[in-house]
Amino acid sequence: MSGTMSSFSTALSALRYNKIAMDVASGNVANAGTAGYARRQVIAQATGAPATPAIWSRWTGAGDGVQASRIERMVDPLLDARSRTEHAASSYLDTRSASLVRFETTLDEPGDGGIAAALSAFQQGWHDVANNPGDEAARSQLLARAESLRSAIATQGRSVATEWSMQRSNLDALGEQVNQATAELAELNQGLKAADLAGTDAGTLLDQRDQLTLKLAELTGAGVTVNDDTTVTVSIAGQTVVDGTTATTLDVSGATTMADAATDPVTVSIGGAAVTLGSGEVGAAQQLLTGDLPDYLSKLNGFVATLVDQANTQHAAGVDLDGATGTPLFTGTTADTLQVAISDPRKIAAADPSVGGLDNGNAEALAGLDLGAEQYRQLVTSFGVTVSSAQQAASNQGTLTAQVDASRESLSGINVDEEMVHLLAAQRGYEGAARVLTAVDSMLDTLINHTGLVG
Amino acid sequence: MSMRITQRMMMEHSLFALQEGLGRLSESQEHLSTGRLINRPSDSPTGTNEAMRLRSQISAGEQYVRNSQDGLSWLGTTDQTLTSMLDVVRRARGLIVQGLSTGSNGPDARTALGVELGQLRSSLLSLANTQHLGRPIFGGTTAGGTAYDAGGAFVGTQAAVNRTIDDGESVAVNVSGPAAFASGATNLFAVVGDAATQVVADPTALNATLQTLDDITEQMTSALADVGARYARVENTIDRLQGTAIDQHAALSNVENVDIAKAVVDLKLQEVAYQGSLGATARVLQPSLLDFLR
Numbered sequence: 001m002s003g004t005m006s007s008f009s010t011a012l013s014a015l016r017y018n019k020i021a022m023d024v025a026s027g028n029v030a031n032a033g034t035a036g037y038a039r040r041q042v043i044a045q046a047t048g049a050p051a052t053p054a055i056w057s058r059w060t061g062a063g064d065g066v067q068a069s070r071i072e073r074m075v076d077p078l079l080d081a082r083s084r085t086e087h088a089a090s091s092y093l094d095t096r097s098a099s100l101v102r103f104e105t106t107l108d109e110p111g112d113g114g115i116a117a118a119l120s121a122f123q124q125g126w127h128d129v130a131n132n133p134g135d136e137a138a139r140s141q142l143l144a145r146a147e148s149l150r151s152a153i154a155t156q157g158r159s160v161a162t163e164w165s166m167q168r169s170n171l172d173a174l175g176e177q178v179n180q181a182t183a184e185l186a187e188l189n190q191g192l193k194a195a196d197l198a199g200t201d202a203g204t205l206l207d208q209r210d211q212l213t214l215k216l217a218e219l220t221g222a223g224v225t226v227n228d229d230t231t232v233t234v235s236i237a238g239q240t241v242v243d244g245t246t247a248t249t250l251d252v253s254g255a256t257t258m259a260d261a262a263t264d265p266v267t268v269s270i271g272g273a274a275v276t277l278g279s280g281e282v283g284a285a286q287q288l289l290t291g292d293l294p295d296y297l298s299k300l301n302g303f304v305a306t307l308v309d310q311a312n313t314q315h316a317a318g319v320d321l322d323g324a325t326g327t328p329l330f331t332g333t334t335a336d337t338l339q340v341a342i343s344d345p346r347k348i349a350a351a352d353p354s355v356g357g358l359d360n361g362n363a364e365a366l367a368g369l370d371l372g373a374e375q376y377r378q379l380v381t382s383f384g385v386t387v388s389s390a391q392q393a394a395s396n397q398g399t400l401t402a403q404v405d406a407s408r409e410s411l412s413g414i415n416v417d418e419e420m421v422h423l424l425a426a427q428r429g430y431e432g433a434a435r436v437l438t439a440v441d442s443m444l445d446t447l448i449n450h451t452g453l454v455g
Numbered sequence: 456m457s458m459r460i461t462q463r464m465m466m467e468h469s470l471f472a473l474q475e476g477l478g479r480l481s482e483s484q485e486h487l488s489t490g491r492l493i494n495r496p497s498d499s500p501t502g503t504n505e506a507m508r509l510r511s512q513i514s515a516g517e518q519y520v521r522n523s524q525d526g527l528s529w530l531g532t533t534d535q536t537l538t539s540m541l542d543v544v545r546r547a548r549g550l551i552v553q554g555l556s557t558g559s560n561g562p563d564a565r566t567a568l569g570v571e572l573g574q575l576r577s578s579l580l581s582l583a584n585t586q587h588l589g590r591p592i593f594g595g596t597t598a599g600g601t602a603y604d605a606g607g608a609f610v611g612t613q614a615a616v617n618r619t620i621d622d623g624e625s626v627a628v629n630v631s632g633p634a635a636f637a638s639g640a641t642n643l644f645a646v647v648g649d650a651a652t653q654v655v656a657d658p659t660a661l662n663a664t665l666q667t668l669d670d671i672t673e674q675m676t677s678a679l680a681d682v683g684a685r686y687a688r689v690e691n692t693i694d695r696l697q698g699t700a701i702d703q704h705a706a707l708s709n710v711e712n713v714d715i716a717k718a719v720v721d722l723k724l725q726e727v728a729y730q731g732s733l734g735a736t737a738r739v740l741q742p743s744l745l746d747f748l749r
Contacts, residue, residue, distance in 0.1 A: 032462065104495050110506040110711065120514040127518045127619065131525045134590065134598065321598070351596070355614040359596040364619050367518075373511060381504040384496025391497060402471060406464055413461035417744040424748075 006064070007440045013065030014433035017044060020068045021426035025419045032419075036211035038075045038412040040203060045069035073203050074412050075210070077226060083404050084214055088221035088279040090401040093394035095284035099167060100292065100387045106159040109380045116380070118152040119307075119373055121145045126367035129350050130360040134321070139345030146329065146340045153304060157335025160297045164258040164289060168266065171285040175252040175268070178219050178241075178282065182234065185212045186247035189231040193244075196229045206230065216241075220250070221279030237277050239270035250282075258297070259336075266290060292386070299379045301334040306372035308333055314369060318349030318362025325349065326362070462743070469736040476729035483722040486713045493711050502710045509707040516700050519621050523693045526618035529628035530686045532587045537635065537679045540582045544672050547575045547647050551668065554654035555661050565655050572651035580607060580644055583632060593632035602632045607644030609633055620692045626685060635678040637671050646671060 024042045031037040047064045108114040125142035132138045188209055195202035213232060216222040222241065225233045234242040241248045254266035266289050267274050268282065277283030308330045315326035326349025332338040342348065352361030486492060496503040554560065554568050584591050584601045594602035594611025602611040613634070615627035636643035646667050653660045 101495075101497070104497055107496065109496055110493060110503055110510060116507050116511065117514075120511050124514065124518045127522055130617075130619065131522055132588065133596075135588075355596050355612065357596040357598045357612055357614075358590065358616075359614055360617060364617060364625060367619060368623065377504060377507045377511075380496050380507065381500050384498075384500035384503050387495075387497035388500060402467075405467070407458075409461055409464045409467070410459045413459075413463050415459065415461040417462075420744045420748065 004444070007436065010065035011433045011436040011440065013047065013067060014436070015430060017042075017066045017068055018426045018430040018433060020071075021429070022423060024071060025422040025426060028414050029416060029419045029423075032414040032416055036207045036214075037414075038073045038203075038207060038210070039414050041072045041074055043069050043072055071201060071203065073206060075206075076408075076411055079404070079408050079411065080210055080214075081224070083401075083408050084217035084222075084224060086397070086401040086404045087214060088217045090394070090397045091218040091281050092221065092279040092284045092287075093390065093397050095281045096287060096292070097387070097390040097394040099163060099284070099288050100390055103159060103163045103293070103296075104383070104387050107156065107380065107383075113152075115149070115152045115156060115376060116373065118145070118149040119371060119376065122149045123367055123369075123371065123373075126363050129348060130363035130367055133350045133358045133360045133363060136345050139348050139350075142348060143340065143342065143345060146342075150330070150338050150340055153300070153335050153338055156300060157297065160293055160300070161258040161336075164261075164293045165256070167285050167288045167293070168256055171252050171266070171268075171282065171289065174219060174282050174285060175250050178216065178236075178250045179247075181212050181216050181219065182241045182247040182249070185209070185216070185232065185234065185242045186245050188212065189242070190245045192230045196231075202230065217280065219280050220277055220282045236270055237275035239273055239275055241270060258293070261289070261294070296379075296383060297335065303372045303376045303379060304335055304338055305333045306375055308338070310369050310371050311366065314362065314366045315349050317353075317365070319351050319353045319356055320349045321346040321351075323356055325353070462740075465739060469732070469740060472732045473729075473736065476725065476732050480722070480725045480729050483718060483725050487715070487718045487722055490713055490715075491711055492713050506707060506711045509703055509710065513700060513703050513707065515622070516696050516703065519619065520693055520696050520700070522618045523620045523689050523696070526620060526626060526628040526689050527686065527693075529587055529592065529616065529618075530682055530689065532585065533592050533628075533630055534679065534682050534686060536582055536585045536592060537630070537675060537682065540579055541672070541675055541679065543575055543579050543582065544643070544647075544668070544675065547572060547579075547650065548665065548668060548672070550575070551650050551654065551661055551665050554650070554658055555665070562655075565658070569651045569655040572647060572654060576607070576644055576647040576651060579647060580605075583636065583644070592629060593635065595629065595631045603644060607642065607648060609638060609642070618689075620689055621696065624692075626689060628685070628689075630678045630682060635675050637674060641667055641671075643668075643671050643675075 021042050021044075024040050028039055044066055045068075047067055109116055111117065122142075122145045125138075125145040128138045129135075129142050188205060191205050192202055192209065195205060209230075209232060213222070213224045213234065216234060216236075217224070220236045222234050222236045225235075227233060231244065232242065233240065233244075236250065239248070241250065248271045251269050252266070253269070255261040255264040266286070268277065268286055269275060277286055311330055312328045315329045318326045320326060324347075327347060328341050330338060331341045348363075350363035351357060351359035355361060485494060493499050493502050493506060550568050550572050554565065554572075560568070580603055583593050583603050586592065586600065589600070591597065591600065591602035591611060596614040596616060597611040599610060602609065604610050609632045611632055613631045615631070616629040617625045618628050619625050632638075633642070637646075639645075646664055650661060650664050650668070653664060
């Protein structure tokens with residue numbers, strides 16, 4: 001049999017609980033725009049009969065009030081893991097496609113300002129010399145066109161190198177961000193461990209933890225394991241970077257210019273072990289620095305080698321205006337070393353050596369050569385395919401990531417209307433509890449002040 | 456349970472949709488403002504390949520037309536020169552025939568014939584040294600300015616002057632001196648020179664000379680016919696190249712350029728869609744329960 005005053009404590013528990021419910025609702029509203037904040041929900045529990053029955057006494061209470069059993073953080077660890085994976089893939093594809101698109105716009109193909117146009121003009125220059133082998137103007141024009149071709153090739157080579165340097169300094173900055181995040185996470189692990197031992201609400205720390213792991217995943221595609229004590233262990237490409245309160249740094253080393261990269265390759269290492277990341281922004285930068293951009297340059301150099309080889313071989317098969325065998329037209333075999341080796345228009349070997357004089361046999365033969373045009377066209381086309389598939393993949397992954405984000409938001413996000421309803425419900429609950437107090441108070445008043453009075 | 460929707464979700468959906476709409480709008484706008492469907496290789500890699508191929512074909516075609524036109528002017532000059540020379544040769548032949556009739560011509564008349572034949576010879580020689588753009592047209596690939604020296608000896612080369620008039624198709628646009636006027640001691644100039652002396656000194660020898668001259672005339676006529684045939688061939692090639700160029704330009708435009716009507720309709724559609732999502736965003740993001748709680 002409960003005491004007379006027990007109704008007070010029941011009402012008091014309701015007041016307390018509703019106060020907590022209002023606090024949680026207002027906290028949710030306050031954090032509606034906070035990045036990484038997961039919705040909190042207060043879980044109520046009715047207080048009542050003890051779980052273990054006593055031998056000599058019987059519980060006869062009827063409704064002993066309410067208590068907030070816990071405040072739940074509305075997250076789903078599986079969804080979090082999925083989100084990290086998708087974000088890592090998304091940032092990898094976005095970074096890569098943005099860089100490729102930026103470089104692609106410098107190609108000026110198909111157009112009038114690119115290498116293909118300069119190469120056509122160069123071939124036409126040979127035709128003009130063939131039409132007028134004795135004309136110095138046609139010969140000078142040919143040399144000028146050879147120079148424009150060289151300049152167009154060199155410009156494209158420099159564009160590759162510029163994009164490379166940009167990604168290289170980007171990689172350094174990304175490395176620093178990774179190290180900062182892992183250090184913060186190691187420190188956070190300490191706090192999480194302490195909170196877990198003390199049994200206090202670690203909601204804010206958990207929010208931070210999830211946010212940092214997501215950021216690390218975006219940067220590196222890091223794998224995250226959540227331990228029983230709510231701390232996390234993080235590994236990048238199989239190398240542990242955060243284990244308990246210890247963070248291992250990620251180091252970026254190697255050449256800072258594309259030209260030196262062949263002898264001093266760019267390396268990303270963790271704790272001394274070189275790693276290759278397949279996702280995240282660091283992975284994208286690594287792919288661009290060691291894959292896409294050098295590949296493009298080497299194919300461009302392949303085209304240059306074909307051009308130089310074909311032009312020089314044919315040029316050597318002819319004789320110039322003075323009857324001397326053609327000297328090499330170009331020197332160098334790469335985009336940045338290519339030079340036009342002839343400056344005297346008379347040295348252009350337009351004539352067949354068996355005829356000499358103003359013959360145009362060799363100029364005609366040279367004008368008819370492909371000079372690597374097909375090879376260059378293939379290079380541009382295949383690069384176009386690379387860029388367009390990278391864009392497509394990035395766009396698809398963006399949609400997928402948005403869907404996962406939406407599922408996550410659906411669970412963890414804050415709906416202000418909903419919080420208003422919770423707030424109102426708590427308000428009404430509070431009012432109800434206060435009403436109970438008034439009722440009990442008036443009941444006691446009747447009992448104390450009016451018992452025995454008649455009339 | 457149906458999906459729980461939050462304000463932030465709607466906001467992000469709206470932003471995503473607005474971005475998408477704006478992106479498509481900007482793409483349509485780029486198409487319209489540049490007039491090109493392919494502004495970079497990734498817009499259409501296969502289209503790029505085709506466009507680059509067509510561009511190089513077009514520019515090669517233009518060059519072939521230029522080469523052909525240059526060839527035509529060589530052939531034209533050669534044609535005119537040979538025609539004039541044939542006129543002169545016919546005149547010389549008339550004089551020689553006149554000189555053959557020994558009875559009717561006195562010594563003075565013969566001397567006059569000799570002088571005229573001598574003049575015809577130098578006129579032929581000067582015609583044979585006709586230049587086109589500074590090069591003697593009958594001199595082959597000689598670097599010198601003449602095909603025949605003052606003595607009537609060939610000083611040019613017999614090599615052909617070729618023009619590439621189409622892919623892998625080269626045509627000779629000259630006639631070398633010896634091919635048209637015979638060579639050595641019996642070339643046109645020597646023969647007419649001989650006639651000039653023979654008509655005065657040894658009219659009986661003129662018969663053989665006339666025979667040689669006729670042979671040379673035939674050679675010149677056939678050279679002229681050959682030049683005419685080549686002229687026609689080059690002209691045909693130009694016609695064909697120009698026809699092909701029109702087709703190629705059309706094909707390039709098909710691949711590279713925007714269909715303006717379609718692009719405008721597209722732009723309009725994107726604009727409507729974008730305005731729609733703007734309107735929806737404005738209506739949806741505003742209200743909340745707070746507006747109705749009093």
